Amino acid sequence: MIEMKRVGMETLDSMVEKVFAEQDIDHFGSIVETKKEKIAIGAYLDKKLVGGIVADKEYQTIHVSLLVITQDARGLSIGSKMLQEIETIAKEKGIIHITLTTRSYQAVDFYKKNGYTVFATLEDMPIEGVTKHYFDKRLK
Template sequence: MINFKKVEQGTLESTINDIFKEQNEQHFEETLERHAEVIAIGAYDGEKIIGGIIAKKEYQNIHVSMLAVSNEYRGQDIGSQLLMEIEKLGRESGIINLTLTTRSYQAVEFYKKAGFSVFGTLDDMPMQGVTKYYFNKRL
């Protein structure tokens, strides 16, 4: 009989990773290495951090999880330059796709202008009245 119970993440993670590894071996001639790596690039004005980008490189994808620039520094292409830094790193390491999400009240037009394409939306996510946008940019 199968039963279900809450478990600590660390306890479960190695088992799930083994299952994923087995699936990869079944579906790919060459085992793809996950090589999960967090990339964090700060934007500084002197010694003061004024924004930055945090992304996760995994397999042949980089997913941008956070990008922000302080209000007083917006409109100076700092966000665009941060994205260009991630793209540069991606191209240098054989990345195929950049992905990210944003909310309807955040930076939808900014990402479109930066060459990202919307591949999905989800209404009322994460709360009613907000749309979550899913973006991709093929390198």
């Protein structure tokens, strides 16, 4: 009999790593990557933290999971500078794609202005009346 239990991620970690390693070996002939990396950068204006960007590197992709700027620091190109910093790191690491998402009321035009392309949209996500936009920037 199959039984479902709610568990913490640490309970699943070793099983998940083993399955993905087996998939790597089956598909690529060896384990491609064992280390994910979290990248976090703070933006400071006059020694005050006014913005931040958080990204996850996995294989040859970086996914930006967070980009935020305080209201009083907007319009100073801080967001563009943070994206450029992530792109510099990405190029140093041989990254092919940078992906990110934003909601319809947030920064759609900002990401387009910075060279990101919408590859998908999902209406009523995460709540009715909001559209989630999925972006990609190919570096190679």
